[in-house]
Amino acid sequence: MEDIFENSKSNPRIMTFYPTYEQFKNFSKFITYIESKGAHLAGLAKVVPPREWVPRKSGYDIDHINMLIPNPILQLVSGKQGQYQVINMQKRSMTLKDFKAEAESQKYRTPVHFDHDELERKYWKNIAYVSPLYAADVKGSLSDSDLDVWNISRLGTILDFVNTDYGIEIEGVNTAYLYFGMWKSSFAWHTEDMDLYSINYLHFGEPKTWYAIPPAYGKRFEKVAAQMFKEHYDDCNAHLRHKMTMISPKVLSHYNIPVNKITQMAGEIMITFPFGYHAGFNHGYNGAESTNFASPRWIEYGKRARICHCNRDTVKISMETFVRRFQAERYENWLNGVDYGYHPEDPGNICRAPPPTLNVYEYKSSESSGDYKQSRKRKAFQKVNLQNNTNVSLAEFSKEAIVRVRKLSYNPVNTVDYNAIFNDQIERLWNQLPSETVGRNLLTNGIIKNTNRMRFHTKTIILSDDE
Template sequence: MVFHPTIEEFRDFSRYMQKIEEMGAHIASGICKIVPPPEWTPRPIRGKSYTDVLDYVIESPVKEKMEGMGGKFTKINKVYRKTMTVAEFEKLATSHEYCNPKPHIDLVELERHYWRSLLIHEPIYGADTPGSLYDPCVEEFNMNNLGTVLDLLKEKNIKIHGVNTVYLYFGMWKTTFPWHAEDMDLYSINYLHYGEPKFWYGIPTEVADRFERLASHQFTEAQMNCKAFLRHKTYMLSPSLLQRHGIPFGTMVQYPGEFMITFPRGYHAGFNTGYNCAESTNFALERWIDFGKNSLVCMCRPDRVEIDMTPFMQKYRPDEFNSWYDYWYGERASPVKKTGRKGKKGSEISYPPSVELQHVLSWKRNLEKAKKEVRDLWAHSPLNLFAEKQFNEARSKAYPHCSVCQYFVANSHENEHQKVDRLEIKIPTSSRRYVTQQMFAKDQLLDKSSEEPEEDRLLSCSNCYVTVHEHCYSALPSTSSQDDPYENWLCARCQNRDDTLIRSTTCHLCEMRGGALIEARNGGDACFVHVICALMHRRTKFVSPDRRSEPFTYPTVKLGYAASSLLIDSKHALPDTYLEYSKGSGNHNSRFQCEVCGFQKEGLLKCELCDDEANTCYFHATCAWLADVMLERRDWPSVAVAVCSIHNIGTTSSQEIPQFAVGNKVYVLLDEESRIEKGTIRSVSENLFCTVDFLDGSTSNDVYPCDIKRCECSFMNCNGQHIPGSLVYVEWVDKQIYQAYYRGRGPSVKFLVSIRQNFRGEQEEVEVDNDAIFLRSGPLPQHVRKLVLKRKSTPL
């Protein structure tokens, strides 16, 4: 986009930046051009003359050498001289050896010539030279004093060269600035003072993840050495390579007297078409803070730029500061909690320490083993379609065989005692489907809100070997055969696509390859996403839920005013009821780190049953499975949630019986702990009870085993010893059958207590847990003492 502000608009830099963002400047391609009003100049004292610049000294100009082929190149810089004057540089740049050999061709042909001859020439670039060519009296768009959020660094007496100071850039034909986003994902402003044009490429912020992944595939060794290798400003990908892999980009030619703006996490690159001089620095609007606090920093270079975001968060995000600081700088969360979980009435269900320790050690062993098994499937690792095929084929032999439904079945990846010989397993023609239509239709409550699992046909891709249920996937026939239209079926990832695209396909919501992928819309551009990721992501909606197709992910709030322009139409609106239901809704505005793969993302899953924010762990949907985090169905608007392994620890050993005896005089908490009465213990009994979580979110820890009428884990041969995390059908006191998830079972002590109900002294017997009774002769908790005092002060 190109903007032509008036002189009045030009006088307030921050306000004008906000205005062009409201118009979608940052959405289109990550860069935009601003043409200043004709009456403005950065040098009103000196006019258009730049003769004074000839005496400027360029520090360490470098000779650039490009190496590579097939659209991917690496720039190698070698210092040409320690210093040289601008006059010397200009003479060199305009000499026969270094000038543009085809100055009269149009820019389209010049761009082609640049890419065709990239390896032939070694130009010299005078970049990163401290200084400014503005006259001090200039107030509008003066890079020395832009007056933005980044000025907080100056208030803290922090100077970062080239970030909150100004640099000059002296270029010549074919000098290149490779693909990069600004340090700390800041904004940048570039003004071309004089000379030949600059040619720019820009990539939209919403596509940054996909671009980074493509770059990591092309420059594998660099990615393995540094996660933020693109910060090195060394790696170049051609437009034709981007087009081949479906990465959208924009182009722009900057002429003398024009500004270029780059936006947070907006990757850009380009080259100079001849001798020129530009000036540049960074700046920030408040919107940048949500990028800066999550930016990936290069840790392998001594000249890296890292800004402490603490003062910015304290000043501009006070409500979010504590949770942000605790997560990133406090004690790191443990994937397995060290305490029991809260029961329905707030009582804690405790587990013996031996069981807890054993579970922690087992969890860690299983996770490390699982990560090794998928080491070739990470999205940033080298492409390995063979490893994906092996993974898909192995998964297809595990019940219920569908690569989507497996996430909703407890222990669908076998533990040590459940291992079977996969080679002997034949994939059936159908199996029970656990994914419901309600999971696809997130924006409305369907009539059949509690769909039960049912048999569904299985389809296996003849190319990548992924297996899915017909109604868990956007399955299109691959042949016109009347006998079987799905003969030699191909999944969406493999159908009508060449081998290069098939191999490079990844999910834009997670970091793992393999599995069931379908075409999605992201920022209006075609990409791919795992079905399970689209189902679990709170900001992803299926445009066509009946066909299980066209998942669309809403842009994050930090994209600012024009984020709505990324929506296709108003039909994409997800209700606030659904979006705000999740206890982790705040994590869509901030990036957290996946506990398994270590990559940062917005919208990661967290356990639905864990209440401790300080010790919450976050996962991608596909990584959750590796960490023994299972997915479970819930009633709308929750639809589907994640539950970590601590809540499915299975049968517990006998717990210590509380020190109460028949005849003890006690206080009894009644009416949801709002009323207290005196009573006497009449009997003590110990029974085996099951703990279950119902689909409406309620919990019961006193379900008799005989009340579980049937279970879904019977298909995995549980023989009545239900697998924790499995769906069970419970008969309640109203004689109705309700679906619930089985957590485990263990002994529970119940006390039959007689209490006085009225002034006549009539007695009533109630059965309560040990956490609802307290010895009248012993010390009382504070909340119980308050109720006792209130009872004594209340007249009969």
């Protein structure tokens, strides 16, 4: 196996791996291997798969891919000087063929450039102009169903316990999602849900530029982002979970936060690691497939992951099955809220791991106990109090989870002032609408705050406070 990397303790670099097919076949074993080489220290790694691995034998002829994109998004960017917020505006559904035509149109096509560095400069210079479309989070897979090696739909990692133990499928987390991009469509700075690993395979098309912050600098990055966008963090201390924040590497360098960069070509795989903040953009029309996965090393990250409580789509996975299986010596303390330790990337801060908050358990008497014949239910809330039943020992009961994953309650928070932020974007959209005559602006005082739907001619623009 040929590995290309340059690493140091202060600023680990992104590694690239060229495995043979034999080395490539066992996914979990391969992840363990690249971590033994220090790949996780950069938060991101590239894998160039062996030639024998062909995930889709029929190729990518657009005429043979009958796919509907139900919710393409228009990415509106506001900000300046390398600090931006991205709002995703939902558009009407379109076919993949229509999306490709849009991506290659004069309006959206990739500008002429000499190399990837020049294209990157054009990206940051024009990030707030000509809002691109992005077909993100599309359910499905482009891989052959009989693909047994590195099939993104079934990687066979410990994250499968969410499904086998709980009977839960979380779209895009333990199932595959597709992403179709065009020039300048972006993915904002974020870590994965519950700080999981992720895999991204670029099936076809133009490259992606990836930025990655080493996990050891993740806490510092969070503090810097909170300072830059204080008004958003006042509403949600996990604002980066909203996937709205774009900060240029040049700006982050002023705060002594190292940012590594790498280009992903078609046919290459990117692996992100727990608590590895990453962002990037597409060079043009392309298609990628992605999902999350886990390893035992992730569990402590998952227990201490910061959760957004204001977004109704927040993913929260119960850690009960993972702690019980892989941290048995800490299980009782964790249930009781006294599992003291530290976040793997914040070793100087000793604190307790949050106990389970979403599970509903059913305790049944075991064969060794004759005192309790009836099953009973107990909710494991923020403060688990197993001492309420003084005559009952937890060891006397086997436990079966009834409800393991539940959407967090959603309390809408009005964080976006459309008057202040989107006036220029709407004006641009207005000017781009086809019309035989010049329209008259009826919104002389700016955009009506909290507007949910506005019609200009025959086109609909949806501005939703819920996003």
